[in-house]
Amino acid sequence: MTKPSSYFTVTMVICLIYSMSKWISSYSELWSSIGIPPIVALLLER
Template sequence: MTKSSNYSIANMVICLIYLMSKWISIYSELLPSIGALPIAASLLGR
């Protein structure tokens, strides 16, 4: 029982890391277009 639960936990962790890496890559691609807006807004707000 513990082996299967450990395997499922490891599987979940691997899935989470994979999803996070995908999200990070997508975010880093969109960052120049999206990230510039809040920065410009905060600079103009001051």
């Protein structure tokens, strides 16, 4: 028996992974054209 909140959490995680994979794929294209790794860019922003 699963709670609605746990089902909502699983759905959010799946959506997050899906959006992150799309973001990483689009960001990797920018990174390859610019030449700066996305991780370094994220660390510099912090």
